[in-house]
Amino acid sequence: MPSLDTETARTRLLDAAEELFYARGIQAVGMDEIRSSAGLPLKRVYALYPAKEHLVEAYLQRRDVRWRGRLAAAVEEVADPRERILAVFDWLGSWFREPGFRGCAWINGFGELGAVSAAMARQARDHKRAFAGYVAGLVAGAGLPAELGPQLVLLAEGAMVTAGILGTDAPAAQARGAAEALLRC
Template sequence: MHASEGTHVTSTVDPQTRTRILEVADALFYARGFQSVGMDDIRTGAGVSLKKLYAAFAGKEQLVAAVLAGRHATWEHGITAAVAAQDAPRDRLLAMYDFLEQWFADDTFRGCGFINAFGELGGTSPAVAEIARDHKDSFQRFVARLAADVVADVETAEELAAQLALLAEGAQTTAAIAGDASPARHARRAAAVLVDAATH
């Protein structure tokens, strides 16, 4: 019933309402988990009728996908800006970890939303699993481009990129569990050692 409602009235939901629903869903999913938050929680938080909620998003999986798309865009904007602020190729690589440290220090930080989504829903939702993999693949390619500016040898650059991405991923999980930003600093120091080893 809900899905069919969404298929013929989606266009009637104004962009501001859709944005409000997404903001509420993102905050609730990130703070409380994807499985524990129901569509009724989101409806209440966004101050919309259930009919309007399902008009905007045909089901919870579609809403989760939209939330993750927003998180991907925010992540890419933030990390790209942090990297672009640096001039030297080596500094651009290490700027990733400075960006992570700022993120980890935010009071709302609860780990990587994509890892959280995959952990909760990846086994039952192929769509969510694919979104999470695509996000991580995108980050790997981003790091690989940065590494290629530092290391001329293609194979060495690819290996360095894999190592640096792994450090970043590990830092996110560790910081979420520990509740502090220090894993970003540890990862940055380890990354500097790896970068210098690859360039000498």
């Protein structure tokens, strides 16, 4: 079997890590299982990521770029600035309906490791700050008071947690309804 170039090996490793970490949790998955799923020698895995924590960081960074990109793409399809805010909740609903949805990777990871891993806590905080900044930008773009941003973020975050725990997309519609009420004030 020919040796894979570094980027291909890294992609296979991150794909395997994302699938396993998201489905079962970070602590429940060992490096050997990720290596096996990626089809890479253990030596190659550790050459790419010398510690599991490094792999977790890379997985979350890549997921962050993808997650926020998908959200932004969905919101950008909507022209009206106020409707763009509500499109966040519509997109959350579609995300909640995806096969294998298990809640927010950063909330889950923070719950597992936030107290013992500064890197995990930093990743979760960075992701949540970026999301809050995105929502604040939508609020500003709609000419609405800035204090609405954090309120809308709390609705979205609550919907993520509830959908992950209950396994239903209903919290997205409920949060959207609350967001509509806030926008009318």
